[in-house]
Structures are given as C-alpha cells and as structure tokens.
Amino acid sequence: MSLADDMKDMGRRARAAAATLRQTNAATRSAAIAAMARQVRARVPAILGANAADVAGASGMIDRLRLDPGRVEALADALDQVAALPDPLGRETARWQRPNGLDIARVATPIGVIGMIFESRPNVATDAAAICIRSGNAVILRSGSDALATCLALHEAIAAGLAEAGLDAACVQIVPTPDRAAVGHMLGGLDGAIDLIIPRGGKALVERVAREARVAVLGHLEGICHTYLHQSADPAMARAIVVNAKLRRTSVCGATECLLIDRAAAPVLLPPIAAALREGGCALRGDPESRALADGIAAADDSDWGREYLAPVLAVKIVDGLDAAIGFIAAHGSGHTDAIVADDDAAAERFLAEVDSAIVVRNASTQFADGGEFGFGAEIGIATGRLAPRGPVGPEQLTSYKYVVRGAGQTRP
C-alpha cells in the first residue's frame, strides 16, 4: 500500500477506536494509563537503547531528545499523575428545564480523533497518549524523525498498557515512518478522520501546520509575553516578578520577552531591575528613554518589539501609562500571556479586562502560564486562537459537549 493508503487506514482505525473509547468508563481509562506507566518502567533498557540510537543519528536538539533513567521515570510518573486525574467525560456542565417541561443538559464528550505532530521531545508521546485517553480521544502520534526510534519504543509500552486494560490498540497509533509526507496527509485530515491537529515544536513546524491544515488546529505560534509595570507597582515585587518571568526558564513560551514601564515610575523601577537582570546574565535592549535611566542597555530596533527571543534577552520600553501599554501589547503581543504589576486596583482590572490574551496576569510571573500550574494536572499545549479551547489545554479542555434533551412526549407547536 502507498503511504497515503496506510495513513487513511490509520485514520479509519482511529475513528473506529474513538467510537469504542467514548463508551468506556473512567476506571478503564485510568487503568490503561496506569498500565502504560508500568509498561514504560518495565522497558527502560529498550527505551534507552532506542534513544541512544536516535541521539547518535540526531541532527540537533540533542538535549531535548536524550533520555536517561531519571527522565524515563519522569515520563512514567507523569502517566501515573494523569491516571489519577478526575475523568472529564460525562460531566453535566449545564442543566435546565424549559417551560414546556423539556429537561436539557449539556454533557462533556470526547472530541474524537487528535492528530499530534511533534518534533524531538519523546515525553510528548506519552503525555499526549495519557491526556487523550483520559479525555476519551483517540490519537495519532507523528514524531520527528530524530526521535522516531525512541517514540516507537515508548509506543510499545503505550500499546501494552492499552491491551492490559482491554482497549483498542488503535486508540493510540504512531506513524512508523520518518517520511515527511505523512505530516501532509495528517494535515489533510485523513478523509475526515482527524478532528483536531495539535502541533508541538518549533516555529517552522507550527507555521507549516497553520498554513496547510484542512482541519482545526490547537496550539500557538509564538509566546510573545509582556510584563507591564504600572506606576503603582511595588518596586520589590516588580523586580522579583520580572526576574522570574524572564529568567526562570528562557526557552518556555510563557517567558516574558518585553518589559513595559510607566514613564512616571521608570526612574525608580528600572535601575534595580536592570541590575538584577544583568546579574542573572540577561542582555537588555531598550528604547532611548530606558537606556538613559540604566546602565548596560543596548539599543533596541523595531525588530525587538514583538520578538520571541526564547533566550536571556529582554526588550525594554518606557510607555506613557496604561492605555499606551495596552495598545503596545495589542500591536506586538501574540495573545498568549501578558502581565501587569500594579497596586492600583482600577488600573489592574482595566488591564485584565482590555488585554485580549488567552492568559492575563496581575502581580505574578508570566511563567505561571502552564496547565500544571493552573491545576489541570497535565497539559497537551497552550492555545492562543480566539476560539475555545484557549489557554492551557488539559484533559478537561480536550473535550467537547452535546445536549441531552429529556422529554415526556413533547411535540413542537
């Protein structure tokens, strides 16, 4: 069979598996995920052996790709955590009666079939399998070629876990070939078999997915996060938040990339923050006003506004108050996560109401943009589109709903 035929066959099997998966109960889904964890722990040598082969042939991203016994245990532990999460299916998210006596309930249902396209992080394979099974969705995994051997070894553990719980093996399938054409077939939807594509990887991948996908896509292209210091900001709080938002981890999508400071308070706020950031190894690129207020700030150019560094680099701009900050974020942000530091309640609430990002934050670090930190237990991605699901996406967010109407013989006039 051709690759196209093979892929369509995967789609058909995934659709059929999804139909059976939605009928399973929460205990069965939990048992399958817990069994995956046991199967991963039972296969550590095989997984590390496959990973060593991947690392030997890898072109880059070695750190993201490489596994060791500790990292494999972390994968298994993440599976155990998802196995213990409350099941999102069947929840009544609304229920009401109509004057004619009809009882209408909105009930959480699985979406159906997820297409997970990722690059070199093997943990995405196990995380996605767990979150999809938890939420009753079948998933087709497509790993980057660098991580394919590792992900195939992990998939053997996933498949064994599904079998232990009596679930259809097609609930979690993996594309067995590195052929890049497979991604194109998935983006085409496999004859309507795929309901939602979730890309996890670099900008090039996400841009290709956004450009070519013929089905819904969940994800974010960039995390261009801003932290805005209002003139009412407490200086010590502002310093601690900015240093954490930028430097805790610079490679995550919730890292602050641009610091905005009210002109009125900049002479007080900026110098100690600039010093703390430089101590932390962060390069600063500022506008002329900010450079006049603190040492060691290089000159920013227009390419620094709205730029995702994913590195210890921070753009700094002085703004003329709340409206200017909101306008700057609207012009240069990516709708991911933006924060204000302010003691002034009215100013803070206006920022939270008017900034149209998936996550808006007052007096905390933008690096809290994470499903785990939100209490979702696990996260398959963060969505910055305007349609739901938006923001961190865990098992509960990876569901849809249907309306259940219970009557006593009502006919419509």
Place this chain on the structure above:
Amino acid sequence: MSLADDMKDMGRRARAAAATLRQTNAATRSAAIAAMARQVRARVPAILGANAADVAGASGMIDRLRLDPGRVEALADALDQVAALPDPLGRETARWQRPNGLDIARVATPIGVIGMIFESRPNVATDAAAICIRSGNAVILRSGSDALATCLALHEAIAAGLAEAGLDAACVQIVPTPDRAAVGHMLGGLDGAIDLIIPRGGKALVERVAREARVAVLGHLEGICHTYLHQSADPAMARAIVVNAKLRRTSVCGATECLLIDRAAAPVLLPPIAAALREGGCALRGDPESRALADGIAAADDSDWGREYLAPVLAVKIVDGLDAAIGFIAAHGSGHTDAIVADDDAAAERFLAEVDSAIVVRNASTQFADGGEFGFGAEIGIATGRLAPRGPVGPEQLTSYKYVVRGAGQTRP
C-alpha cells in the same frame, strides 16, 4: 481599489471595531440592538421597495426572499428580543484558588470577527447583526445576490442603530457587491481578520465553505435526523412525536428524515403511524419488512438511508433492537439531532450516551433542535462539528474565554 483590497480593508476595519466593541458595556450593546429595531420600523417603505426589486430579479427562493409589513415587523421584533437578552460577556464560568494563592478565573470574551455568508433570507442579516453585537463580535455580512438590495436597506437601519448607540459603524459591515469572488476572499480570512465563518444556506454553499475555508467554520452540512422507536415506546406518544418530527415543518434541519422501529414492536407501532403520516401528506419509503407491515409504503433503496429530504418524505427501517439503531445512526446520521422514544429508562439512557450527535433527545420531537426552543433567545446556526461551539449557537455560545490570574507577587519556583 480591487475587490481583494476592498475586502482586506473591510477586514482591517472589522478587526479594529472588534477591539473597541469588546470594551463596551452590556447596556450600550442592548441600546444599539434596540435602536436597530426602531430604525428598521422607521424604514419599512424603503426596505419593502428594495425587496420588491430583489424579488423582481430573483432566480428562485422567492418565498424565502419576499418581505411584507408583517415579516419586517417580525425582523424588528427579533431584534428587540435579542436586545433584551442577558449579556454573555464578562461572565466568570469558573474560578478557583491555587495552593500558592493565585486566583484564577475563566471569563467569557468575544471571539472577534465573524464572517456571515448567507443566501436569500433577509432576516439572517438582522439576526446575525443582533446576535454578534450582543456577544461583542464584529461581523461582515455577505448576502446572496438575490437578496442584496434588501440586505443593503436593512444594513442602513443596522448602521443607524449602531450610530445611535455610539458604536463603530464597522461593527457590522456588508459586502456591497454581488461578485461571488467576495466569498472566496472571506473564506481566505482577509489576512487573518476573520476568526470564524458561519454559512447559512443550501448544501452547495455549505460544501464550498467547508472545502475552501482557511479559517474555522461553524455550521452544519446536513440535518439527517433519526427518530428511533424502542420496543418500550408508548404507541400514542410515538405516533404524536413522529408526525410532529416529520411534518411540523419539513424544510428545517431538525426535521426527522428516517424512522427506525424495533422489530419486536413494529407490528403494533408502525401501522397507525404510517396511516397518520399518509393522512398528513407524507410519502413513505421503507425496507421490505416495514412494507409488509403497513400499506402505502414505497420501496426504499440504499440512497434513502442517510438522505436529507427536506420534504414530506420519510424513510422507514425495521431494526433489531437498540444496538442496531445506534449503529445505523452512526453509519447514516449527520451528527445533528437524533431521538429515541422509549419508556425503558436503561435503553433510553444508553441511546443518549452512545449516540454522538450534537443533540440527542428522549421522548420528544427532533424539531426542538432550535436555539429559541433551548431558551437561547436567538440562534445564528446549529453546529454539528465535534469541536465547541456545538448544537444551537446563540449569543452565549458565540463567545470564547480567557483566564484572568490575580496574584500577590507570586513567582514560579
């Protein structure tokens, strides 16, 4: 300027208007919609004059297109009803605290810019304007050429209503040309300006939208609704529900197109229902078993299963119990609305749980598939995709959400 440039300019103005609209309060949005109603009533002669010109030049669909004073008043009354609806924006749909003290709220927000593509029903213009303004979304209306003059006259009333309330005229724009290329530009998203396309019209339009759209689409291709009579169904209730579900209105998407009857009860249930349907002028097309049980049932062929007649025609099939009915609906339904008539609670609940349609119904007519009947006050469409919004879509369903995180200086460990 070329049409492409004109359309992109509409998109830019819509995006800018959406940014201001999301900051308005509920009273302003209500005032704008109520003012639209007054402006429609003040323009009845102009609207009817434009409509007479449309009707004179129309190629078909005259009944859907034609307005009279009563129908114009109905449009205005629908606007008044939406003006009186509760505002969906700013609602906290969830709020919780994290152990670190972070307060997280999920708050309803507008989606942004809606592209409304419809054919010859002028009421879609005013209904869509009202529902979009109620939910804080800007909208670009694209009317079929048959109804363009009428919709331009209605848009003058809409624009005057927006102006009365001090809202940006670009909150509701209409494509002023019948050029079909305009639809293609909208389906391309107008450089990212359009967040969601809602098609309202015939199958050809909806198929084109589904095929060409580069942005999210909300709607349904077909309403292939089934009513299944379980062997425990009360005969009188079953007869009343089936007659209503098929014949109340045969042109609506919630009309039942196929009747499934348990073999065990078919000899009792089918004859009186077939007689009542024939009395009501409904043609029946059945499988051999059903034809042997009642008079006047023509022979169905395979093309009758999964067929949307939108006419006084009903397909009839005898099935071997609940699982066969669920399987038949999975194979031939369109995921819109499917009903069971049953006194047996266990059978009914299994049907409601296992049929994966946007709306599942027990002991009531499938023709309740309607936003007004659900209590949504108004409806811009019914969605059969698996991703939310699903089912009837009113102002509340036409919103997205964002997460508002309130802290006290928290940084992430």
